Amino acid sequence: xxxxxxxxxxxxxxxxxxxxxxxxxxxxxxxxRLANWIYSPARDPLEIFRISGNSITRLAFYPLIFVLALxxxxxxxx
Amino acid sequence: xxxxxxxxxxxxxxxxxYTIEELYxxxxxxxxxxxxxYCQDEQLCLDLVQDTFVKFHKYQANFDERKSxxxxxxxxxxxxxxxxxxxxxxxMRKILPFLYVSNQRQSLSYEDKITVQTAIQxxxxxxxxxxxxxxxxxxxxxxxxxxxxxxxxxxxxxxxxSLKKLKVLLEGNE
Numbered sequence: 407x408x409x410x411x412x413x414x415x416x417x418x419x420x421x422x423x424x425x426x427x428x429x430x431x432x433x434x435x436x437x438x439r440l441a442n443w444i445y446s447p448a449r450d451p452l453e454i455f456r457i458s459g460n461s462i463t464r465l466a467f468y469p470l471i472f473v474l475a476l477x478x479x480x481x482x483x484x
Numbered sequence: 485x486x487x488x489x490x491x492x493x494x495x496x497x498x499x500x501x502y503t504i505e506e507l508y509x510x511x512x513x514x515x516x517x518x519x520x521x522y523c524q525d526e527q528l529c530l531d532l533v534q535d536t537f538v539k540f541h542k543y544q545a546n547f548d549e550r551k552s553x554x555x556x557x558x559x560x561x562x563x564x565x566x567x568x569x570x571x572x573x574x575x576m577r578k579i580l581p582f583l584y585v586s587n588q589r590q591s592l593s594y595e596d597k598i599t600v601q602t603a604i605q606x607x608x609x610x611x612x613x614x615x616x617x618x619x620x621x622x623x624x625x626x627x628x629x630x631x632x633x634x635x636x637x638x639x640x641x642x643x644x645x646s647l648k649k650l651k652v653l654l655e656g657n658e
Contacts, residue, residue: 407643409619416647419654420619423600425517428526432508434534442527449581 508537511555514621515562521616523570524601532569536562552630556623559631563613603653611646614639 412420512533519529539561540547547557604612613632617623623631625639632639 407618407640407647408624409622412619412647413651416651416654417619419600419603420650423521423604423620425520427513427516428530430512430516430530430533432505432534432537434531439531446527 504537504541507540507554507558511558512537514555515558518559518616518621519562519566521604521620522566522612524605528566528569528573532562532565535565539565553627556627556630559617559621559623559627560633563631599654603650606653607646607649610634611642611649614642615646615650618643 409417515536516529516533519532520526523529536558540558543561547554552560604615607615610632614628617628617631618625625636625643628639629636
């Protein structure tokens with residue numbers, strides 16, 4: 407089986423996947439790669455606390471909860 | 485005498501460099517497109533295209549044009565590098581999941597292309613490589629078997645299975 411044996415309808419759909427190729431320098435420095443890795447988008451680590459721009463109350467209460475937990479934790483070790 | 489040797493060495497280096505540059509201009513687009521369609525990560529593609537030619541330059545002596553074409557050889561290097569990098573990334577993703585999730589989401593956000601991109605992404609890895617090399621790069625089954633280092637019979641069965649699955653995925657969305 408070759409490309410010609412693929413049904414036309416499927417070929418039309420596959421043709422939709424066009425890729426634009428950016429300028430690719432022949433050599434790249436390790437520093438540049440490190441910079442690209444650091445600046446690549448990543449998931450928000452605060453997402454697990456469900457803090458968003460308008461959740462000021464949560465933002466204010468989390469440190470309070472943390473301080474209280476720190477304060478009362480020694481009780482469990484007595 | 486010494487200056488003659490230096491000149492000859494420089495000439496040889498220039499010739500090699502010229503060859504690599506020529507190959508780079510000829511094949512960088514095809515290799516980029518193959519890797520991008522496979523993993524859909526632009527930064528990874530850029531790195532891998534460069535690494536492919538660096539590796540080729542390093543192991544150029546091992547290339548035997550009687551065994552395979554230069555295109556097949558370069559695709560094999562690119563494929564091996566990509567598979568190794570993706571394995572490494574999957575291991576890292578398990579350790580530090582928050583670093584990678586966002587990239588994956590972003591890469592699938594092109595609304596006009598999402599159907600065919602998603603369909604290709606949903607194919608198992610081994611089937612995806614076969615369909616990409618067959619359809620987008622016009623490689624023969626013999627060439628594909630050299631790139632992926634698997635028998636021709638396996639290529640045929642994977643191609644058949646991938647076409648069947650793609651048909652279901654794409655027609656199911658219409």
